[in-house]
Amino acid sequence: MNQLLQSFTKQFINGQWREGTSSGTIRNFNPYSGEELLTIQAASKDDLEEAYKSAQQAQLVWEDMSLGKKQQLFERLVKVLEEKREDIIEWLVKESGSTLIKARIEFEASVTMVKESANFLTRITGQILPSYVPNKEHRIYRTAKGVIGVIGPWNFPFFLTMRSVAPAIATGNSVVIKPASYTSVTSGLLFGKIFEEAGFPAGLVNVIVGRGSEIGDAFVSHPIPSMISFTGSTEVGRHIGELAGKNLKDVALELGGNNVMLVLKDANIERAAKAAAFGKFLHQGQICMALNRIIVDQAVHDEFVEKFTEVVKGLKAGDPADPATFVGPLINEEQVERIKQEIEDSVAQGARIHLEGTTVHCLMHPVILTNVTNDMPIAQNEIFGPVAPIIKAVDEEDAIQIANDSPYGLSGAVFTENVHHGVEVAKKIKTGMIHINDQSVNDEAHVPFGGEKDSGIGRFNGEWAIEKFTTVKWIGVQNGYREYPI
Template identity: 60%
Template sequence: MTQEFTKQFINGEWIKGSSNSTIDNINPFTTKPINAIPSANEDDLNKAYQSAENAQAIWQETSPSERQGYFMNLLEVLKKEKESIIDWLVQESGSTRIKANVEYNITYNVVKEAHSFPTRMTGSILPSDTKGKENFVYRNPKGVIGVIGPWNFPLYLAMRSVAPALGAGNTVVLKPASDTPITSGLLIADLLERAGFPKGTINVVVGKGSEIGDAFITHPTPAMLSFTGSTEVGSHLAELAGKDLKDTALELGGNNAMIILDDADIDEAVNSAVFGNFLHQGEICMAVNRLIVDEKIHDKFVEKFTEKVKQLKVGDPNELETVVGPIINHSQLVRIQDDLKKTIDEGATVQTQGSVHGNVMDPVVLSDVTNDMTMAQNEIFGPVAVIIKVKDEAAAINVANDTPYGLSGSVFTGDRWRGLEVAKKVHTGMIHVNDQSVNDEPHVAFGGEKNSGLGRFGGSWALDKFTTEKWISVQAEYRQYPF
């Protein structure tokens, strides 16, 4: 790609942001600037929403096969630009090449799933208790969708809303995360432009939250807002959207438990837990946050888990074998280090702890953690594993549920049906038996309970979320009324 990504994308044009401020885009590993992007202001935001509104009526009436054609083009563009996309993810978001390939593949799959949406816009005909009446229920797009992208899986988690929204006949205004303005925003605009999507169907505004954040939500145009990020920001967004009764799709924080029961295969549980803890250095909402281990196998698990963690390659995300790369920015690193110190001071035992090099943090394993300690209570979002020893299955379930979050989780056991019964008792939107907590398939319901969000992404659930249903009744003969 030759695109420099220093401009906004509004109504099919690359234009300079109108604000006096800039977004400084920094490589988290080298800590060197990638570029500086002149920010959007409210005038740019208004133009983006107006562009999306103007385009939506035309896009909605575009035939299903024609809309699918644009998605076929997009899939071809994604194939052609795969290596460039992976390079951007490594450079901007600190993704290791392992993680960047995972992200590319699932992005491709969510676009493929959205490709089917134009022909899945089905309605229904229902009988009526009124003589001569027929009831028709039509499924329609909601209109303009505002999407706020995150920085951890920036391309996929933004595209997870953009592609289904467009597939269902909506148009989109996308505000990317300031830490990843390219991979959660401008890169998506470039890919869709290359695929030929009509002007105004996708608009991207890069701007500071302090300048356009609230206005993005309260603007009268968007019928719905989709956000992936922290619970604190999501709660603020929902409060602002609620004043105008706007619909929201919110995927928020997690404190995901991996329960390892007394009959688990320890070696398999270790392999799964290491992946779930340390993929993308733990900067995943679904990452394993607490390892809850039955006391009968606890010591052996801690020993084998720590041994495997010590073998993980740490450092430059561009090197093929690297598993743990840089934290996204220094402030996030400081937060993790502060929570780590508090947890150790509270009585946790350090099984392994290396050093910090720039934004790169060596993996940490803590045992003797109790569920009231800082890193058991908070979402870690870093390369730290906390291990909690419990007496039995019932205690494990109680500890897993002792959190305000409920996004994902897992259960490891030698008896998959026992695992299923335990999974039913854990209060979370998603949970996986004999696997770790980081799972996402574009055709399956994805979302959390409690403080982990509202609504579901994926497949028919996304189609429901990005559409509305309208009842139209038709009288074949005139009714008789009582007065």
């Protein structure tokens, strides 16, 4: 490893690397090998206070900086990312258990996100509206919200943190990042290094690594940030939403999913099987958009199970650093035990293990369950692991009803040879995103990303991110003087 990767054991506050002042520590482990990667002295509430104050001051400097200078810094940011490509990918593999396939996808998506965000610099526009009052006009300005608190996740740590940080900075804000403890480098400290090396003003990007029990609530309820961006579980997101609402803060919440693929009776089964395997087992299913339920019309159920099983048996599980590996380790053994319990409970209710994968520490080989019904734990809960439940539907109407019988609504897919009919089916699925003849794991920097129901609030990406990370101000301009009835 080069110098960039050697010592991520400090906090990044106001452009300086310093020890955290909490008495506690946070230890990071490689989920595949169990090797300890680093130990960080955790951040305290005093560190949090300093980070937010630094961000508040830096935001004023950033807002006044010339457009040309900001563009140069974003160009430099892209260059730094490209220079550190292999280092970032290596950290994703070691810290989050990402396979090389997934890590490369994540890195490229992050670069695209930065490039799209750089365009925001010239896409923030206002309006001039007429007035009913004579000789008056209304000017509508769009400006930065100020300081944004970003809570990074552990599953797609680099990209999902970048998805908030880059747009927030490009729209004139500063940020304080609280990374997930399991991925303190890839969802946090790497951002300090990269923005520092790119030459952004000190304090514009701050990273504090702290325990949720010590600084979690304070991170959200602190008076300085005007918005909190969080990607993670619905349970935690609901708590963040409650805290933010109590303190009248805006939120962007991208939460859990129970995503479906509907395989209709006219689907190309071979193509559907390959797409389902990718959408289910990429990053071991630890993706909010991953397929959670595969709902197949009974007319093609057996054929699909056969083709899908054939594809899944060909997926290599093992060391994520091996280029041939598609299924790597889960983030920790707690997740393994939780998933195994849900499988056991579902089998007790009648599910059948069609393909049984072995488990060694955090590495679970793919599992396929058939005879699954929608009321089983493996279908009701977000799996976040390499288990594929297949539900047999009586017909298309039944498949749609099963798909909507969930409190979640993030992503999904419909497979059919009739694309236009597929769109009509997709319209009936209560979800924020859905794809025809593709799988559910899709995210492009210029397309609105977000869910319905328990899957979150707000939309990321493109013009929707501009709207989310800015606010509007009405300035009324009276030309001459107005006559009043007094």
